[in-house]
Amino acid sequence: QEEANFLRKSYKCKVTGDDVPLPIGSFEDLISRFQLDKRLLENLIEFGFTEPTPIQSEAIPISLYDRDLIACAPTGSGKSLAFLIPLMQQLSHNKKNYGIRGLIISPTKELAQQLFNELNKLNKRKNLKIGILSKHLATKIKNQIIQSSKFDILISTPLRLIDVVKIGSLDLTRVERLIFDEADKLFDQGFLEQTDDILSQCTNSKLVKSMFSATIPSGVEETANSIMNSPVRVIIGHKEA
Numbered sequence: 001q002e003e004a005n006f007l008r009k010s011y012k013c014k015v016t017g018d019d020v021p022l023p024i025g026s027f028e029d030l031i032s033r034f035q036l037d038k039r040l041l042e043n044l045i046e047f048g049f050t051e052p053t054p055i056q057s058e059a060i061p062i063s064l065y066d067r068d069l070i071a072c073a074p075t076g077s078g079k080s081l082a083f084l085i086p087l088m089q090q091l092s093h094n095k096k097n098y099g100i101r102g103l104i105i106s107p108t109k110e111l112a113q114q115l116f117n118e119l120n121k122l123n124k125r126k127n128l129k130i131g132i133l134s135k136h137l138a139t140k141i142k143n144q145i146i147q148s149s150k151f152d153i154l155i156s157t158p159l160r161l162i163d164v165v166k167i168g169s170l171d172l173t174r175v176e177r178l179i180f181d182e183a184d185k186l187f188d189q190g191f192l193e194q195t196d197d198i199l200s201q202c203t204n205s206k207l208v209k210s211m212f213s214a215t216i217p218s219g220v221e222e223t224a225n226s227i228m229n230s231p232v233r234v235i236i237g238h239k240e241a
């Protein structure tokens with residue numbers, strides 16, 4: 001605990017919540033503490049991710065303990081891997097046609113594509129099915145040419161997602177991990193009203209939610225608190241940036 005306090009002070013980090021998990025000092029810590037899939041560690045090293053960034057040190061163990069999370073850290077601080085690593089660990093194996101277990105909502109197509117690329121690095125030596133809900137894929141799913149259940153992880157912008165969910169073509173009942181990326185931008189776009197539509201479809205009792213953002217305006221904080229169960233809050237730097 002003393003070590004954790006020292007670490008947190010060194011990267012100006014505030015963590016609040018009940019029973020806050022200790023941060024990791026290295027990715028190797030994940031092997032002893034969480035039986036991290038060795039292939040994941042190999043992928044991290046291969047792509048040059050040798051040491052966790054502060055937000056990764058804090059957020060990864062929190063997520064691996066299945067806790068809801070509100071995370072705020074500056075742009076470029078490594079937030080993507082902070083949620084992609086626990087997601088990949090959690091969904092270790094491809095369950096054929098079981099259904100979407102990980103859902104990532106990202107504000108723009110470009111950011112969704114970046115996440116897709118990052119996720120594919122982690123998916124090397126593993127065989128999860130990862131999809132981006134592009135216009136093309138959305139049409140195929142709507143017309144039942146492709147079953148959405150073949151994907152383990154789906155990345156989407158809010159509008160595209162709502163569009164497909166609205167007509168009942170996307171089964172979200174198996175989703176275990178729901179991640180809101182760049183939450184300030186998401187909720188800026190008026191996605192707030194539609195969040196309920198998405199949440200009401202995610203009926204899995206094991207659902208864990210997390211939200212990542214560079215800033216947490218009070219409106220976003222309110223939404224977060226209203227949809228989460230006893231979340232841990234991690235703030236690196238200053239939340240209004």
Ligand code: ADP
Pocket residue numbers: 048049050051052053056073074075076077078079080081
């Ligand atoms: P954010 O989402 O916080 O804006 P990103 O997740 O896009 O930041 O990460 C910024 C850059 O840092 C990316 O190029 C990413 O590959 C790199 N990066 C992330 N984590 C690490 C790490 N642990 N070690 C080295 N580079 C990293």
